[in-house]
Amino acid sequence: MNLYPGVQNPQVLHEDPYLQQRKPDAGYRLLCLFRYWNLIQYWFPDKALIGEDWKKVLKEFIPLMLAADDELKYTLTTRQLIARIHDTHANFTTYNRIIDSLRGFYLPPVNVYFVNELPVVSKIIDTVLAKASGLERGDQILAVDDLSVAEIIEKSLPDLPASNRPTQLRDLALSILRSTDSINTITVKRGERVFNTQLIRGTVKQINLWKFPDFPYQRNTSFSMIAPKIGYINLGMIRNKQIDSVFDVLRKESEGLIIDCRQYPTDFPLDAICRQIYPRSQPYVQFPTGSLDYPGAFNIVGPLITGKKNPDYYRGKIVILVNANTQSSAEFHSMAFRQAPNAIVIGSTTAGADGNVSGFALPGGLTTQFSGIGVQYPDGKETQRIGIVPDIFVERTVEGIREGRDELLDRAIEWIRGKNK
Template sequence: MKKLLFLFSFIFISNISLAQNSTNLDFEIVENEKAKNWKEMGQGQYKVHFDQNIKQHGETSASIESIGETVNFKALGYHIPADFGGKKIKLTGFIKTENIVNGWAGLWMRIDPQVAFDNMKSRGIKGTTDWKKYEVELNLSNQAETVVIGGLLVGSGKMWVDNLEVTIDGFPLDKAPQKKLTKAQKDKEFDQGSLITFSNLDNNQIQNLDLLGRIWGFLKYYHPEVGKGNYNWDYELFRILPKYKDSKTNLDRDNILSNWIEGLGEVIVCKSCKETSEDAILKPDLDWIKNSNMSTALKDKLQYIRKNRHQGNHYYIEMTPNVGNPIFKNEGSYKDMPYKDTGFRLLALYRYWNMIQYFFPNRHLIDKDWNTCLTEYIPQFINVKNDLEYELAFLKIIADIKDTHANLSGGKYKIQEQRGKFYPPMHVRFIENKLVVDAYFNEETKASIGLEVGDIITHINGKPVSKIVENIHDFYPASNQPTRLRDISFDILRSTNNTLDISVKRDGKVFDKTLKLFEQKEIEGYYRWYKREKNGSSFKMLDNNIGYITLKNIKKEDVKVIRKDFKDTKGIIVDIRNYPSAFMPFTLGSFFTSKYAPFVKFTNGSVNNPGAFTYGKDLSIPPKEKFYKGKVVVLVNEISQSQAEYTAMAFRAGDNVTLVGSTTAGADGNVSRISLPGGLMTMISGIGVYYPDGTETQRIGIVPDIEVLPTVKGIKEGRDEILEKAIEIINKD
């Protein structure tokens, strides 16, 4: 739910493999004006320079400087293989800054895969400062594969960073403690490839592979010896596959499976294992065991494991403290493994299907029967011919779970290449099911482009927009259709060419034109979701004594001023058609309620009973002595996602609150990240989010009390019809 964390988690999966004694942490080795083995990442207009005039140590420092109006963040990063042990890893370095505003400068460190992260956000450097030493320290985990370190600039200004050092428990890298490997981590047999091939895949093989995928996943999460980390479960799949895939009869197949399970070790009787609670909102879906054509003996063996399953700390899965969303651990990304390896592609499918089967809190909301998906996708994953087909196959199955949080966030290189690097110079949006120009990134370019706000684009390169949407629909994961159209609108005018031929409807007349496209970095003011305001305030007074708050710029310290300045207003409008820049459900929500106001409850999965989900306790907004007694109107739409939806739920619990707008993105709650073979990354909504009465929010979104949708006419006239309705509600006696 933190956008910057989300960006750092998925951008930057380069292929650097460095010996500990050949690091370039002081930027001294510069080749072709770039510091060796350092990589850039980020969004916005920035310049990275390796400065030999201003430095803290040696001959060179690195500098990052904002050079335009469009800023977000820029970072330098360096990969270090985590082939060391220890408890703590510390990054130290020196930073100098100049005029840092609307953000911060700092060091950053990330331990992959998804172990720990710190970017100094809470203690970032602002303004102008001289060289000073800073540090970032994180807990090390045995599952760490890579450590990424560096410096970053968020917002505007300039920073220099120099003289970085990494220590492990106080020791330099070359003297770090030796890494203690589990049995699973010591298994390297298939590091160079699975050696799995298929020929003439027939229906019987597909059904057998479907069964294997289910049993492989069941054993992964249920078998005690696998849960202890005694097996590299990915590689165990490659060990059984050669013999299994060529089995001719069900008897042969079942004997192979039975011998495999027996070889894992004895499963002792579990005295702490409990049956699934009757009030569980989701129960483990294991009917496939009894409904399969396996032998009775094999079914009994699996049922015995179910009753005596692994308990406690698990090598592959845990739940976050307090919140309870799943953390998928020790999942190799195999980012260097080419798509051509059939075994790793099949592994990817099995891994994802079972993660959803046992730890997706909203699997009951999937439109299709999830139990049919293995059979559907096994031929697709086995038969892909290139990287693009592999990425598209994954994007499609991800879209099947109907979760806006679930997209292909990392490794989507060929898809991005196919969509193109050229973008339109104006923002478009689906309004009344029409693709409409709703804003210019830079008003000064309007005359040269020849399009007006309110123009409707009907055809792109001769194809109707409606037909294009139909063709790409399945490759845009979303909880609901308004959110899918939101995401499609960001890409529909992208191209591999720098022009598009479009047909445009304006005032009932249709005309054709060639639209010039640009690389994103060339478009001043470019944005996707909503326009950000440089130095923008989060609150202001509207006419007729109405307070207005936008959460896109909100800061924690603003709330004290808002409480004071807005306490006697006629009404307050809170705009959450954005992503909140600070966590406001309790901080600001307590201003709107006179009593403890229950607003949400979660469902959480179970490591001890994979596939079961149960309700937690209701959460409430606590009141404060001075609460707001006027009308509050909260604005939402399809841009309101995740933390924005959670915040809307919290505010709605207040005394006199009305939600206005349209259905939100339908992806509330904390996310859980998933690493997949080939360096692909995705996420799921990791907890089920419900109103206290049990009403669901996933897919449905936060439904407004009063629905108001923008119109093409309103856009053309430059009106904000949702805001107008809010003002009308407050002014009404």
């Protein structure tokens, strides 16, 4: 075991993946459990936030691992174990044919987004198949074949590794309409009308559920004046080299700025932006990190400082947009941006998984990871599982999705303009 230079997250060394053991015997299965349990026990900085006694989890999983006597059972039992640490970073990190085959290779022609515990059609991916399936944007899915969505959630969520329920639903949205069958029956609610329809799926070669974000400015804009006197920075596309020129424009032409953190950053513009929106340097984060001398103990590193003395800092109102897609580095950026004067966060619960990850192998060629450092505000307030808590909570609605509105962006514009504070 070592710690990565600088960041100080655990570097797991010398753990054999036992690639030849695709169907591990009882000894290797127990080795999987013990290896995973010990790494979490002594090196996971957020173990206290798991929500249960980790020692009891060990006792619970010994008979489960012994009973997992084929490749399918072993894979699923290991995933159940991973899910128990409630970390959105924690999952299988390489392609897993067992999990993929269970989900099926036929994909729906639509994206869905959970609203009030029901998946809602948020985007049409394949217009031909969606029309043949009788689906429109804003349709609520009530059931798939004979299973209600509530039953699917109850069955699926315990096995979905994530820090919180909204993020579990985010991930479930990617698979709930996936299937081993090309056609099956779903129950749909459109307004007051409830009806059954045949969902016609396509193959993975036909349909790419990750193709585009829901709104055009999220896929083709790094910076724009999205409304009169209101600037818009897309964290998913903005580059460090753009920041100085962007803020030259903002100082001249804007009264407010929206920073959209609902996508993962392609660069790391945290310091470049904070130098523009902070009047002076200030601490924004600290990290609990593991100890090589005392495994299981964690030292606080930091706080880190960003920004600089800047009498010409940006004085307009600032809104940071977040939702369940705001994860890891996007959360890290958000917690720094929110500490600027006149800045607030608008949106919904974020993924609650911040900090650099530590990966490792398990017997049978399985690979996984966990959040290797804790991430806290300088006052010690946690972000793991909790996420970046909005100042104004705004979630998408069925009506807003049907009408194609970005309700978080709309609320941000209202706030900047002084409406409905």
